Amino acid sequence: MFDSPVKLALGLFTGILFGVLLQKGRVAKFEVIVGQFLFKDWTVVKMMGTAVVVGAVGIFALVTADLASLHIRPALLGGVLPGAVCFGVGMATFGYCPGTSVAGCGEGRRDAMVGVLGMFAGAVLFVAIYDLLEPAINFVGDWGEITIPDITSTSPWLWVSLLVVASVSAVLFDRWYSRRNSLRLPHNIESPKAPL
């Protein structure tokens, strides 16, 4: 019924830091999430991209040093694909994702609180009809808990390096592009929304 008290305390500690980072990163806000999909506010992509690149370097370093192991979700396409479609439509309408909706509740957002109740209802429905869903989820087949290095038989460091190079290039391009635009359009007001 319960994890050990130490593990529960670690979870709470990690969660509090995560909540502070989500709130300070401004992704607990409807307009920032929807603004990303309207291509008007790039906070979500900047933040997720940085988290993934920084995280990947450390995780694979820990795994290489035998201090951690990977935890991969199976590539079960019968679940992943319809799941992603439901998720995308839901997130776009709601304006929060699961983690940021909980952070939005902490920020005092009432629509996020109602949505979190809805999320609980969605989870209840999932568990209740799981027996009906299971054949469909497994219908297309399970590729297992595979990674990009597994299927290409390459070192994970190749892909981690590619991620680092791609993200640094993207940041440099963004800086160059916005500087060029602000020089060309002296009357253009800089967006105050995305501080660098």
Added chain:
Amino acid sequence: MVNPLSMTSWSPYVAGAGIGILSWFAFASADRPIGVTTAFKYSAALTEKAIAPDVEQSSEYFAKKNAEGKPPKIDWEWMLVTGIFVGAFISSTISGDRVASAVPPLWRRRFGDSVSKRRVAAFFSGALMMFGARLAQGCTSGHGISGTMQLAISSWIFISVAFAVATVTVWAIYGKEGADHV
């Protein structure tokens, strides 16, 4: 020096790097990736068990999870979700970044002032989002951040499809008119 907690926002690169480093900590200290929606599923399963105890015998879901040695419980991730609420509350209270309006301005432009309309939509879209996350076994955190950083195939597929579908949906709802008023 200014207390960073009293600032209303940090650079997305700083916040993102913080989440990356927090992932190292989660892997190293608890042997767990950061994720959110499994905790909702466990809460749902525990609630169903409390209301109808024999569901544990009759449902394949419980049989499968028990066989995997992963019965629903109050676990590390459950406390993580609690912590997200606490952390965001502390952060927004110290910086004074708390909202008053019940209906986000962009939503209001498109659907009007009705609070109940916004809340009904939030309830059902939240339910749909969670249902999708459980089908796919992950969300923006579990797949989008934790899974992609481990280079998982399932996660790169999930986040690409989910964000593409979300983009189409948002443009279908708000269109160019909305995009000009973000």
